[in-house]
Amino acid sequence: MSPATSKRELDHPARHEIRLEAVLHALSDPVRLRVVGELAAADGELSCSYFDLPVTKSTTTHHFRVLRESGVIQQTYRGTAKMNGLRRADLDELFPGLFDRILQAAALQGARLGH
Amino acid sequence: MSPATSKRELDHPARHEIRLEAVLHALSDPVRLRVVGELAAADGELSCSYFDLPVTKSTTTHHFRVLRESGVIQQTYRGTAKMNGLRRADLDELFPGLFDRILQAAALQGARLGH
Numbered sequence: 492m493s494p495a496t497s498k499r500e501l502d503h504p505a506r507h508e509i510r511l512e513a514v515l516h517a518l519s520d521p522v523r524l525r526v527v528g529e530l531a532a533a534d535g536e537l538s539c540s541y542f543d544l545p546v547t548k549s550t551t552t553h554h555f556r557v558l559r560e561s562g563v564i565q566q567t568y569r570g571t572a573k574m575n576g577l578r579r580a581d582l583d584e585l586f587p588g589l590f591d592r593i594l595q596a597a598a599l600q601g602a603r604l605g606h
Numbered sequence: 607m608s609p610a611t612s613k614r615e616l617d618h619p620a621r622h623e624i625r626l627e628a629v630l631h632a633l634s635d636p637v638r639l640r641v642v643g644e645l646a647a648a649d650g651e652l653s654c655s656y657f658d659l660p661v662t663k664s665t666t667t668h669h670f671r672v673l674r675e676s677g678v679i680q681q682t683y684r685g686t687a688k689m690n691g692l693r694r695a696d697l698d699e700l701f702p703g704l705f706d707r708i709l710q711a712a713a714l715q716g717a718r719l720g721h
Contacts, residue, residue, distance in 0.1 A: 511715050512634050515708070519631035586711035588703075593630070596701035600626050 501559060501566050506581045509562030514582070514589075517561035522546055523554050524597050527563060527577060531594050536567075536574040616674060616681050621696045624677035629697070629704075632676035637661055638669050639712050642678060642692060646709050651682070651691040 518524055522544055530537060544551050555575060558564040562581060567574050582590045600606075633639055637659055645652060659666050670690060673679040677696060682689050697705045715721075 507718075511708075511711050512636055512639065515630045516634035519627050519634055521627055524627065586707070586714065589707045589711045592701070592704040592707045593626075596626050596704045599701065 500568075503559060503565055504562045506562075506585065509578075509581060509585055511586060513561040514563055514586070517557050517563050518593055520554065520557075522550075523558055524593075526554065526558065526575075528594060528597055530564065530575060530577045536576040538572040538574055540572070615683075618674060618680055619677045621677075621700065624693075624696060624700055626701060628676040629678055629701070632672050632678050633708055635669065635672075637665075638673055639708075641669065641673065641690075643709060643712055645679065645690060645692045651689040653687040653689055655687070 518527065525544070526542060529542065539551065539555060542551070544554075546554070555564070555566065555573075558575075559566050562578055564575050565578055567576075577590075579590065633642065640659070641657060644657065654666065654670060657666070659669075661669070670679070670681065670688075673690075674681045677693055679690050680693055682691075692705075694705065
């Protein structure tokens, strides 16, 4: 982790600090899997308040932190909004093709289970 | 889970009961990732005692149980040995290409970190 230079800047692992185990753990939760699916579909940044998740606000914050600390997303303050974006370039460089396969697997499972 | 018919038969999820989240969770641990890597390399069944893991026997048993209950491996008693094999056909049918990408990502990371 690089130290945050202000309260308004959030800690992110550098690319070389991202670990496969942490990425898989981050994606092993249905809420977090749904968040990354929506980010992938949006193909850009989305604010935390965009997501209508079936969990409390503090649990939502926790899920976004797990995604950020594992290196799956970057979070940036823009004014009062916390914006979220996938770290596609970093993940694709470290683990070629993995992220797309996980998204595809999630979509197939969603279709199978009627979600 | 189908109920075990005897103590010698272990519970496994049927293919349609396997969930992506559980598979990713099972593979989010370095010891379990190493076990599946060795099983993939062996391309067949290996006994639990084959693995020389840096954890206690009870932790080893726990890791194998997580892999079995998530649907990543099947465990079968053969005499006194508990044999382990990957459920490649089930995983590849449910999540095409995912398992190979995870194995590749683990190998790339191992090479990068000098493991």
